[in-house]
Amino acid sequence: MITIYIDNQPHQIREGQNLLAACLSLGFDLPYFCWHPAMHSVGACRQCAVKQFKDENDQRGKIVMACMTPATEGVRISIDDPEARAFRSTVIEWLMVNHPHDCPVCDEGGECHLQDMTVMTGHNYRRFRFKKRTHVNQNLGPFVNHEMNRCIQCYRCVRFYRDYAGGLDFNVFGAHDSVYFGRQTSGILEGEFSGNLVEVCPTGVFTDKTFKKHYTRKWDLATAPSVCIHCSVGCNIIIGARYGRIRRVLNRFNSQINGYFICDRGRYGYEHILSEKRLHGSRIRENGGHKELRTNEEILRHLTPLIDGKRFIGVGSPRATLESNFALQTLVGTENFFHGVPDRDHALVERVISITKMDPTLTPSLDQVKNCDAILILGEDISETAPMLALAVRRAVMDEPRRHLAPKYQLPLWQDQALQEVTQNKPGPLFLATIGKTRLDNLATHRLSAHPEELSHFGFALAHAIDPAAPDAGETSAEMESCVKSIKEALLAARNPLLISGTGLGHAALIEAAANIARALRHQGKNAYLDFVLPHCNSMGLGLLGGRPLSHALEMVSQVDGIIILENEISRSFSSSRTNQFLGAAKTIINLDIMQTPTSDIATLSIPVASYAESEGTLVNQEGRAQRFYRVVPENPNLRESWSWLVEMMALIKNQPERLGKTPHEITTKLAQVNPIFAPLLSLVSWGSETQKIPRESHRASGRTAMTADISVHEPKPADDPGSPLAFSMEGCHGDVPGNLLPRYWSPGWNSVQSLAKFQDEVGGPLRQENPGRRLFESTGNPIKNYFAVSEKIKKNNHGRWQVVPLYHVFGSDELSAAGAAISERIPDPYIAISAKDAAQLNLLENSRIRLIADREQFERPVKIISSLPAGLVGVPMGLPGMPYVEPGTIVDLIAIPDHRDNEK
Amino acid sequence: MLSELEKNEIGEVLAHALPGQDMSIDVLAIVQKHRGWISDEAVIDISACLGTTPSNVDSVASFYNLIYRKPVGDHVILLCDSISCWVMGYPTIRGHIEKRLGITFGRTTADNRFTLLPVACLGACDLGPAMMIGETLFTKLDEEKIDHILKEHGWQP
Ligand code: SF4
Ligand code: SF4
Numbered sequence A: 001m002i003t004i005y006i007d008n009q010p011h012q013i014r015e016g017q018n019l020l021a022a023c024l025s026l027g028f029d030l031p032y033f034c035w036h037p038a039m040h041s042v043g044a045c046r047q048c049a050v051k052q053f054k055d056e057n058d059q060r061g062k063i064v065m066a067c068m069t070p071a072t073e074g075v076r077i078s079i080d081d082p083e084a085r086a087f088r089s090t091v092i093e094w095l096m097v098n099h100p101h102d103c104p105v106c107d108e109g110g111e112c113h114l115q116d117m118t119v120m121t122g123h124n125y126r127r128f129r130f131k132k133r134t135h136v137n138q139n140l141g142p143f144v145n146h147e148m149n150r151c152i153q154c155y156r157c158v159r160f161y162r163d164y165a166g167g168l169d170f171n172v173f174g175a176h177d178s179v180y181f182g183r184q185t186s187g188i189l190e191g192e193f194s195g196n197l198v199e200v201c202p203t204g205v206f207t208d209k210t211f212k213k214h215y216t217r218k219w220d221l222a223t224a225p226s227v228c229i230h231c232s233v234g235c236n237i238i239i240g241a242r243y244g245r246i247r248r249v250l251n252r253f254n255s256q257i258n259g260y261f262i263c264d265r266g267r268y269g270y271e272h273i274l275s276e277k278r279l280h281g282s283r284i285r286e287n288g289g290h291k292e293l294r295t296n297e298e299i300l301r302h303l304t305p306l307i308d309g310k311r312f313i314g315v316g317s318p319r320a321t322l323e324s325n326f327a328l329q330t331l332v333g334t335e336n337f338f339h340g341v342p343d344r345d346h347a348l349v350e351r352v353i354s355i356t357k358m359d360p361t362l363t364p365s366l367d368q369v370k371n372c373d374a375i376l377i378l379g380e381d382i383s384e385t386a387p388m389l390a391l392a393v394r395r396a397v398m399d400e401p402r403r404h405l406a407p408k409y410q411l412p413l414w415q416d417q418a419l420q421e422v423t424q425n426k427p428g429p430l431f432l433a434t435i436g437k438t439r440l441d442n443l444a445t446h447r448l449s450a451h452p453e454e455l456s457h458f459g460f461a462l463a464h465a466i467d468p469a470a471p472d473a474g475e476t477s478a479e480m481e482s483c484v485k486s487i488k489e490a491l492l493a494a495r496n497p498l499l500i501s502g503t504g505l506g507h508a509a510l511i512e513a514a515a516n517i518a519r520a521l522r523h524q525g526k527n528a529y530l531d532f533v534l535p536h537c538n539s540m541g542l543g544l545l546g547g548r549p550l551s552h553a554l555e556m557v558s559q560v561d562g563i564i565i566l567e568n569e570i571s572r573s574f575s576s577s578r579t580n581q582f583l584g585a586a587k588t589i590i591n592l593d594i595m596q597t598p599t600s601d602i603a604t605l606s607i608p609v610a611s612y613a614e615s616e617g618t619l620v621n622q623e624g625r626a627q628r629f630y631r632v633v634p635e636n637p638n639l640r641e642s643w644s645w646l647v648e649m650m651a652l653i654k655n656q657p658e659r660l661g662k663t664p665h666e667i668t669t670k671l672a673q674v675n676p677i678f679a680p681l682l683s684l685v686s687w688g689s690e691t692q693k694i695p696r697e698s699h700r701a702s703g704r705t706a707m708t709a710d711i712s713v714h715e716p717k718p719a720d721d722p723g724s725p726l727a728f729s730m731e732g733c734h735g736d737v738p739g740n741l742l743p744r745y746w747s748p749g750w751n752s753v754q755s756l757a758k759f760q761d762e763v764g765g766p767l768r769q770e771n772p773g774r775r776l777f778e779s780t781g782n783p784i785k786n787y788f789a790v791s792e793k794i795k796k797n798n799h800g801r802w803q804v805v806p807l808y809h810v811f812g813s814d815e816l817s818a819a820g821a822a823i824s825e826r827i828p829d830p831y832i833a834i835s836a837k838d839a840a841q842l843n844l845l846e847n848s849r850i851r852l853i854a855d856r857e858q859f860e861r862p863v864k865i866i867s868s869l870p871a872g873l874v875g876v877p878m879g880l881p882g883m884p885y886v887e888p889g890t891i892v893d894l895i896a897i898p899d900h901r902d903n904e905k
Numbered sequence B: 001m002l003s004e005l006e007k008n009e010i011g012e013v014l015a016h017a018l019p020g021q022d023m024s025i026d027v028l029a030i031v032q033k034h035r036g037w038i039s040d041e042a043v044i045d046i047s048a049c050l051g052t053t054p055s056n057v058d059s060v061a062s063f064y065n066l067i068y069r070k071p072v073g074d075h076v077i078l079l080c081d082s083i084s085c086w087v088m089g090y091p092t093i094r095g096h097i098e099k100r101l102g103i104t105f106g107r108t109t110a111d112n113r114f115t116l117l118p119v120a121c122l123g124a125c126d127l128g129p130a131m132m133i134g135e136t137l138f139t140k141l142d143e144e145k146i147d148h149i150l151k152e153h154g155w156q157p
């Protein structure tokens, strides 16, 4: 700790910060634009000026930029100094010269950093009387709206999009007072982190295009802390709603996971809730037709004869909460509870769980990933399956050279521009061993493109090279041998080497090979990490609950009275023929889901349920971190949470044990009591007070008394939310609440997302009382010594047939987000991918048609030629709308379909 | 498409440097020398031969005043609007040129003969007001001198 003097008052701060960060951490209101807690200082905007004095006798001092000046022991500055104040208000006057002053029609209005800073500096009278420069805006695609005239040239957007997230299709153009931030030509912003521009830009240049469709000012949005459900990373988000309608998603800070950013799948995926495919009414099949069931009583009346005294099996879901899965498991019994995922995924998730359990200290948080100094990715295309993990990897790789060059040049780590110069943006060690190209390729020190078997073979060989006690993989090609050697050296030279793999390729040996490498590195005394990507937001939770593989349900279905399917589309786990076989054999299908799916279409009874924004529950992310999310809108009696229907059913079925509970809180408590692995959840759901709840509405929410005035002038009682720490109200505990329960970031004078700093003890650090979720695995204290045996040999020849490898798309592979309007515009058309070599052999051109024939499945799609794909593999995009499920590793035939158009010519 | 001549000249410059965004200015200057300006298509061609993105090339191209991203006339008049020249009567000179040519800053005459652009200091501050056409510097401008220079460059009253 060091002492600095601000306006002659001493303050204790941590060493190594800049003055702006220090002032903000101490709670001072010092205006700034270009500095960002995650992107640090460039000194571009000149807004953060303060007066610095040589010593206590110095009366004159000099103006310095706080964000560019180190806060060193004894430094004396003044924020209040009249000259510094005048300087700051002049700067903002310049920055605003061309600003259109169009707050009333600007989506940023009311949560605008520029508004806040303008008020803070006291620049409140406009003197500029000349013509303003104007720009032509661009159509940047479905996610981000562009209104360039509002720009104040702080450069945060390019610094985020290009420097931080590595995007290429965005830039800054022009010079002096005509600087333009956008694409070279109008068109879709392709980077999967583009939505962060909305929060990064301190003005209304970049705003959320989906929010525009149902816009509401920030103060009128009811908000609640939630968790993203679109991949296994589990980023934290804030969902906003008004009049019961979900309107937008913003990042929610979690120091251990996503920090200041989220990906576009997470930001825009919410639109599935508003999609036409959303189920609203219950339907029962009767006499060959459908009957709509309008009330809960009516549903119950029809439900009773269906289930009373009957034997059901249940299909759980990796995208439903722990609570709902637990309710289903309890309802049908563990022996009748099946995981609604492909058997292969089921086995892989179990493997990952057992590895993680054995030594949880191996698993890094996303924040720890950022500090790893050599990374090997084995098999998983993380840019598509876990975008924020890919961003953390990018940061780790770009920051590694900074971390070791900064001391040499005596540069603090927040000197962003200087460090870019010093490192020349050369990335640190990153090794990719995947089947084809990925979006991290341009950072890779070395990349290996090979068959899944070759990749795991390589992994085993590497583990053996690092620790000879690890089993030998056997013969290795010369190319791979040299690869093994150089990667081994890089990993051993690192302090925190990181291995990343996952379930994406559907290949167990890869996971074991990755575990061997990480363990071998630990044997060599390295603080190695091992991270696995899982298929869905709650794959880990479902796996931990226990249950049987889905194929066993196929055998059982004809022996029972029916299936209860929880938030699951069966055809995503089974081939079409098996799906038909399974559902066809069921006497009764009770389907609980958010969206209309092929399964809901044929269900005997289809009951629509609440989406994540409309429920409270727990998800367990890929690191084993349980996180709680809260409903944003009051319960809609027609869209209850799945567990609540399952609890109803329990009461209906005779001889059922006691009810699980009436609130999510009670169900979670029950789960924590009956299943020891979930015991830590108790601490996650405890909240001291039923009377002092946290209001979801801001204290400025308008219209409360007018909203229903057309019906009655009496203001309705706010909806209840028993057991929850949050209330549907404007009143309650606005003050110091645990960081993970903050429904919004707001502080007097700080209306924008920048107000987040007011909830941290140190800007960029954890929130006060953060409680960033609970890791469910406790370290046993005994590091694992043994290794997985090398499980398979490389199959060299498929004899003129092809091996299926799954390919993923950040926009498209996730079921729910793909149903959102904006994201659906970004989904690629279905295709079948083959290598350039195979395409030549089959005489196929891009987009010519090809038929894939597997044992239980065949279909025709246009060809996509991927030159980086090894020959002998056929890439099948997973989960893309219009693509059936094909099991990874299946050996299939491909037949070129003659092009009829050619014949016509 | 870059011409053979352009390609050769670019090849010569690149032979002594690493390709990439850093070489944009040199290559842009070559192409502009041959064509007078840089079209959108030229930006794409240049980015291809530098192995970088069009946006990287355009970011450089649009930064420099003297790289023209729009067609210009036969003669580009660069009139200094910086402080010394301002003091020495730049506003009058500007008004006069604009009146004579019937165009404002950033425009080209209908006959495509002149483009008028501002420039920040020509290094002739002691001799202001100053302007430049092609490689020639004109100093101590007054209205008469302007008329004379314009006529010399093909302006007809
Ligand atoms: S667009 Fe926004 S973020 Fe980018 S420079 Fe302008 S004000 Fe800053
Ligand atoms: S990385 Fe995954 S969890 Fe995070 S925002 Fe994106 S989809 Fe959601």
Ligand code: FES
Residues within 6 Å of the ligand: A020, A031, A032, A033, A034, A035, A042, A043, A044, A045, A046, A047, A048, A049, A065, A066, A067, A068
């Ligand atoms: S915040 Fe310090 S110069 Fe921009």
Ligand code: FES
Residues within 6 Å of the ligand: B080, B081, B082, B083, B084, B085, B086, B120, B121, B122, B123, B124, B125, B128, B130
């Ligand atoms: S100010 Fe005009 S030439 Fe320098």
